[in-house]
Amino acid sequence: MTAPVPLTELQQRMRRFRDRMDTREPDWECVVIFSNISLYYFTGTRQDGMLLIPRSGEPIFRVRRSYERACHESAFPRIAPMRSFRDAAGDLPVMPATVHMETEVVPLALLERFRRHFPVKTIYAADTHLAAVRAVKSPYELSLMEEAGRIHQRVLEERVPELLRTGMSEAEFASLLYPVLIEEGHHGIVRFGMFDTEIVMGQIGFGESSLYPTAFNGPGGCLGLCPAVPLLGSRKRTLKDGDLVFVDIGCGVEGYHTDKTMTYVFGKGLPAEAILAHRQCVEIQDRMAAMLRPGAIPSEMYRTITDSLSPAFLENFMGFGDRRVNFLGHGVGLLIDELPVIARGFDEPVTEGMAFALEPKKGIPGVGMVGIENTFIVTPAGGRCITGTHPGLLPVPVR
Incomplete structure (x- = not known):
């Protein structure tokens, strides 16, 4: 024990x-x-x-x-x-x-x-x-989240590329990823507060399946195993040269979670439009992280970012089609979806020791969901990332 x-x-x-x-x-x-x-x-x-x-x-x-x-x-x-x-x-x-x-x-x-x-x-x-x-974490709680973040970074930035291979299904990839997380120290479950929510690791999609509609309140999509279990990934959608791989999963240690999304380019490159949109999402994440200081107002952060984006970029931003979410980040801890939320209506200032997952993402037709997500701790110097700094679109050779 x-x-x-x-x-x-x-x-x-x-x-x-x-x-x-x-x-x-x-x-x-x-x-x-x-x-x-x-x-x-x-x-x-x-x-x-x-x-x-x-x-x-x-x-x-x-x-x-x-x-x-x-x-x-x-x-x-x-x-x-x-x-x-x-x-x-x-x-x-x-x-x-x-x-x-x-x-x-x-x-x-x-x-x-x-x-x-x-x-x-x-x-x-x-x-x-x-x-x-x-919402305000103690040093004890933050130490557990930092360990979860180290596991998260190691698995998504170093070990996932070793798992991907031509012809594997989304479900097969998910079944290989789960034991890797456990081996590295993940506590084995991802908990949400959203009513009647079931989830195993998170959302996993190859290419356009990361845009598939879901009941889950997040920007990404997932085909899942079947209508009764829209989780993990499809047994039919297989990985092919040129696919975007979208992995949005939680990781936890002794009850405390971090949230992270990584994207991978399997084989040949993505269209320029997708790469440009992804880079802008990374820039948005970095801008928000710099704002995460004690006294910052989540609703003002949301308004500042969204008001700065062009109408063209806002199309399919934080979702796809009419399935967009109205937030840019959320608290994280014993639950993945904790308060506060970086959204309208959250007007109380943040304090040192709060933890946020920042997740600017954008759907690209025919490609999938690009963007990024990492977990940050509020400090006087701005948000301190505890899940790694890789910008995503990590290249993976075909094999």
Whole structure:
């Protein structure tokens, strides 16, 4: 087993969350946490249970399964077993009238079972407060992300070219890439907060299949295995001389992710239009990275960049056809898609220690999705890249 999340780290997270609730929700009484991600963030273990955070008194983590594992993995001070919510009802000296919880992820049936024994009158959302606290990473968290970034760089910039060969399918390439990631230290899964999202590694496409429409909220595309599983890649689309290879995947270490996209040119070169568009995307990434200083406003970053682009370039920018996304980057950490987002409506300034994936991309008809993505840490000197500096369109000889 790896070392548990230090108690001091858990205490610091809880303190920061309580401070935010006191500031933003001065009348809060109790917060109840159910989601695996938030449970892991506050307790250091992903067990089936419920974390009660009363305004007065110490938080308690009630665990259905596995209590034994929770005690083994977690340094959290108060962990107790729970068969049903009835066991936990006495943990609060006075039943609160209101409770904050993750309204984006708690199912109605779970809420109804909870209210049988916790008959609170009003439920308020804690989602944005939890996301805001998680957005600022500690040195401990950043160290894990930096390791994920090193793995990401090594795999995408050094090892992927060794895997590509004429005639292989997208699915075959994906099946070779996954064990390489695991071998290098990837924790084996890519987690998203977007509702009902399934993903294995990310989006992989040869040529025009990287433009194929998907339900996923990102600029790239992916054919996938079948309509029921639009993931990994097609068994039918095979790699041929002159293809653009698009690889947009996550990588993680002990729960913490980085996000990175690399493009490759297999064999003969791409059209000049595609190369020029790609280079402009790299320039946009570098401009945004220079803006990532404490105090920067994500919505202003978005407006500054988009207002500087010509109408011709904006066509098929951040997507293809009418399938464009309205952001240029996003927070990343325990989830790939964390807050804040570099988009309209995100008007609070960023702070040192936040992490962003910057991903300017542009679809090129008949070629595929060009562009780039890397993960950056906010510093006073601008965004510090932790996933490598290769500009993409990495040439790979035909074999």
